Amino acid sequence: MRRTPIDEGMSVIVGTVSPDGLPAGCRAICATSADDLKTMTVYVPMATSREVVANVATTRRLAVVGSYPPDHSTMQVKGTTTNVRLAHDSEQELLRLRLDRFADVLHLLGVPRRMVRSMSYWPAFAIDMNVEEVFEQTPGPKAGTPLR
Amino acid sequence: MIRLAEISRCFQGVIPSMIVTADSRGIPNVTYLSQVHLIDEKHVALSCQFFNKTRRNLDENPNAWVEVYDPLTMQTYRLRLRFLHSEKSGPLFDAMSLRIQAIAAHTGMSGVFRLIAADVFEVLSVEKNEGFLAETPEMSEETSVDGLRSEMRGLQYISEQINRAGCLETLLEAVLESLDRFFGFEHTMILLQDECSGKLVTMASRGYGESGVGAEVRPGEGLIGTVAQQRKILRISGLSSELRYGRTVAREAGNMNPEVPLPGLPDAQSALVIPLTLGDRLLGVIAADDRDPLRFGEWDEAYLNIIANQIALGVDRMSDDAEVSFAERQAAAPAVVPSSAAKRVFTFYANDDCVFIDGEYLIRNVPGRILWKLLGDFQREGRTEFSNRELRLDASLGLPPIKDNLESRLILLRKRLDEKCPDVRIVPTARGRFALQVGATVELVEK
Numbered sequence: 001m002r003r004t005p006i007d008e009g010m011s012v013i014v015g016t017v018s019p020d021g022l023p024a025g026c027r028a029i030c031a032t033s034a035d036d037l038k039t040m041t042v043y044v045p046m047a048t049s050r051e052v053v054a055n056v057a058t059t060r061r062l063a064v065v066g067s068y069p070p071d072h073s074t075m076q077v078k079g080t081t082t083n084v085r086l087a088h089d090s091e092q093e094l095l096r097l098r099l100d101r102f103a104d105v106l107h108l109l110g111v112p113r114r115m116v117r118s119m120s121y122w123p124a125f126a127i128d129m130n131v132e133e134v135f136e137q138t139p140g141p142k143a144g145t146p147l148r
Numbered sequence: 149m150i151r152l153a154e155i156s157r158c159f160q161g162v163i164p165s166m167i168v169t170a171d172s173r174g175i176p177n178v179t180y181l182s183q184v185h186l187i188d189e190k191h192v193a194l195s196c197q198f199f200n201k202t203r204r205n206l207d208e209n210p211n212a213w214v215e216v217y218d219p220l221t222m223q224t225y226r227l228r229l230r231f232l233h234s235e236k237s238g239p240l241f242d243a244m245s246l247r248i249q250a251i252a253a254h255t256g257m258s259g260v261f262r263l264i265a266a267d268v269f270e271v272l273s274v275e276k277n278e279g280f281l282a283e284t285p286e287m288s289e290e291t292s293v294d295g296l297r298s299e300m301r302g303l304q305y306i307s308e309q310i311n312r313a314g315c316l317e318t319l320l321e322a323v324l325e326s327l328d329r330f331f332g333f334e335h336t337m338i339l340l341q342d343e344c345s346g347k348l349v350t351m352a353s354r355g356y357g358e359s360g361v362g363a364e365v366r367p368g369e370g371l372i373g374t375v376a377q378q379r380k381i382l383r384i385s386g387l388s389s390e391l392r393y394g395r396t397v398a399r400e401a402g403n404m405n406p407e408v409p410l411p412g413l414p415d416a417q418s419a420l421v422i423p424l425t426l427g428d429r430l431l432g433v434i435a436a437d438d439r440d441p442l443r444f445g446e447w448d449e450a451y452l453n454i455i456a457n458q459i460a461l462g463v464d465r466m467s468d469d470a471e472v473s474f475a476e477r478q479a480a481a482p483a484v485v486p487s488s489a490a491k492r493v494f495t496f497y498a499n500d501d502c503v504f505i506d507g508e509y510l511i512r513n514v515p516g517r518i519l520w521k522l523l524g525d526f527q528r529e530g531r532t533e534f535s536n537r538e539l540r541l542d543a544s545l546g547l548p549p550i551k552d553n554l555e556s557r558l559i560l561l562r563k564r565l566d567e568k569c570p571d572v573r574i575v576p577t578a579r580g581r582f583a584l585q586v587g588a589t590v591e592l593v594e595k
Contacts, residue, residue: 015168015178015213022228023168023176023213027280047279063168065178072396076178109388110417110441115222118283137179139393140400144201 002147003073005031005066006040008098009105014042014127015063016055024051029121030098031064037134037148040064040077042127043087043095047120053127056081062129065137069105074137075147083128095121150274152189155218155225159186162219162386162441167194169205169212177201182393184216184227185244187268192227195244196234196265197397203267206231212269215277219386219442224277229269241266242380247390250374250382250421255394257401258368302330303451310458316466317559320352323434323459328354331451333436335413339365339372340424340432340463340556343548345513348376348433351556356412361563362511375421376433382421383449386441417441422452424460431460467553490588492571496520497595505569515561517545522574522584523592536580558582 005012012028026049031042042064044052056062060081067074087095103116134148158165161183170176179202185193192214196203206212210231215224235241245263252261306326313319320338327333337353337360350363367377375382384390412419416437424432434456436444495504502512503519511519518539525531536554540547547554562574571588 011180013166013178013180015176017168017170017174017176019174021170021174021209022211023170025166025168025176025178025213025215027166027215027224045279048277059174061175063176063178065166065180067180070392072180072393074180078175078177118222118281120279120282138396138400139198140397141198142400143198 002075003066003068004033004037004075005042005064005077006033006037007066007068008101010066010068011102012042012064012066014044014049014052015065016052017059017061018051018055019058024055026052027119028064029095029124030102031066032094033131037077037131039082040079040129040131042129043091043124044127045120046086046123046125049125053084053125056084056127062127064129067137069109072139074139074143076135076137077131077133078135079129079132081127081129085126085128087122087124087126091124091126092122095124150225150276152186152192152271152274155216155274156186156446157218157220157442158216158225159184159192160219160385160442162389163217164389165214165216167202167212167214169202170209171205172208177205181214182390183247184214185240185266187240190271191232191268192229192271193235193240193244193266193268195248195263196267197248197261197263206267222281224280226275226277228272230272232268232270234265234267236265240268242378246374246378246380246382247384249378250371250384251390251394253368253374254370254391255398257394257398261394261397261401299331299447299451302326303454305330306455307458310462313462313466315559316463316555317352319459319462319466323455324352324354327436327452327455331448333438333448333452335416335438336434336436337412338424338432338434338459339376340553341376341430342513342557343551343553344546348372349556349560351432351560353412360412361567362560371419371421372433372435375423375435376430379423379425379428379430381423381449381453382419383444384419385417385444387417387419387437388415388441412437413439415439418443420444420448420452422449422456424456424463426460426464431463434459463556466555467551490571491591492569492588493591493593494519494523495593495595508568510568511561511564514546515557515564518557519561519565520592521545523572523590526584526586527590527592532584532586533577534582534584536582 012031014028015025017023026044029043031040033040062081063078065076099121103113107113136145137143165181165184167181168178212229214227217224244266248263252258309322324336327336335355339348340351342349348365350360353360365372367373417439418441419437421435493506503510503516565572573585576582
């Protein structure tokens with residue numbers, strides 16, 4: 001089974017670029033999709049995503065990579081931002097649970113759960129995107145192969 | 149701006165870093181990095197192992213954004229970088245390549261999983277990622293001046309031990325004991341190169357339960373073999389993370405080669421492996437490992453490198469003075485072996501050049517042939533007294549004419565007998581002479 005950025009326990013990172021070509025990124029808490037990755041919502045902590053949000057507000061381009069730490073299974077999706085909003089209070093529990101699942105996965109690798117739980121996750125921005133490209137990105141000779 | 153030296157833990161490769169680049173059309177790309185290599189206060193290097201999208205983007209837009217993690221506090225730092233150039237040879241390339249070669253050698257991926265280039269970047273800015281942590285983590289303990297002083301005393305003590313050692317065995321054991329006592333290196337081993345086979349043979353170890361003396365490593369095989377082949381120091385933090393990465397690449401590449409078992413701790417998280425060399429000549433390797441992923445820093449590397457140079461000089465001195473040194477062990481050895489009614493069956497496999505005791509592997513190559521000669525002479529003629537000189541003159545043993553390492557071969561043979569067959573012992577008796585003490589009925593079988 002191929003892991004995707006919306007799966008539990010994934011390490012999710014967001015990449016953007018400014019209008020003058022300066023890249024910037026941040027760690028995301030998690031990503032979700034209700035339509036098999038045609039669209040995706042990625043949640044980023046407000047405390048660390050100022051530059052990312054500013055970039056997608058102007059260029060709208062977004063790359064999101066999800067990797068499963070125990071075996072480095074990795075996928076990258078790229079697309080266009082359709083909306084940026086403050087995450088609703090009703091979404092906070094989801095974000096806390098997903099951070100806990102990530103802590104569980106890293107705990108298997110010897111990282112204390114408290115380390116992951118010390119990360120900021122709330123308040124958060126929710127960035128909605130249309131997914132236009134999907135790439136295999138597991139380290140190795142197939143990394144970069146388009147999947148869609 | 150934060151100095152890179154202040155966040156040096158972030159560059160040990162324990163937690164993967166991330167990089168964002170963009171192509172000329174303004175489409176971003178994100179990927180994980182196994183390590184960011186710190187060059188100096190203004191430059192870092194990233195490893196290019198595959199001709200990937202990141203690499204193509206940098207040719208179109210040299211700007212990059214990297215986030216690195218402090219593995220103790222989880223605090224992150226953001227680096228703005230500008231790509232300068234790629235290096236495909238030279239000291240930087242060699243230093244970065246060694247780490248990858250060692251992991252590749254361990255995971256059976258030598259030649260496939262390799263460094264293509266070291267990509268060098270100018271560091272434009274470094275910022276602490278404020279707000280990343282909701283809670284303030286505990287700060288780690290800083291090294292005190294007293295700590296540095298005790299390490300210096302440790303260096304002095306080890307240097308004296310090496311200088312005073314009367315024989316190779318004492319030298320190796322004293323070094324490992326001192327490393328444990330003064331530097332807290334609890335798991336260490338020293339391997340010396342057998343000049344006949346080219347293999348590295350474990351001559352002394354500490355902190356592993358079973359001694360492992362006699363265990364062999366081929367040059368180029370695993371972490372230790374890679375260091376021996378390249379004659380370069382290898383320090384790896386977060387070893388399990390590096391190996392997971394290597395295994396992933398091996399799996400994705402369809403590699404079916406078996407892994408080389410890690411010598412030492414099966415669950416080691418960090419390793420420091422240093423070649424023992426005199427000029428260009430390799431004498432062996434000293435290796436330390438630990439379950440703490442951050443156990444070995446630059447400081448440990450510097451100290452152990454000084455000690456390795458001293459060991460190399462000491463080992464070389466011993467091999468020139470073997471007859472005196474082996475005899476000096478006489479006082480430590482009991483005069484006789486208690487007699488026993490036990491029967492011991494020694495089997496020599498001529499094709500493999502190895503000796504088994506009661507069906508279990510004992511020793512191989514030159515030490516195996518020496519043992520077979522001693523046991524044969526004992527059984528045929530009842531001889532128990534032997535000399536180093538007669539071994540050197542016996543062409544059937546295959547000792548090289550110069551630098552024959554007879555000293556280390558006899559130590560290896562004696563230790564293996566102590567471990568596997570205490571009924572049969574080799575005991576020094578005088579300068580260049582030793583006795584075979586047999587306390588059991590011995591049967592010899594040649595196959």
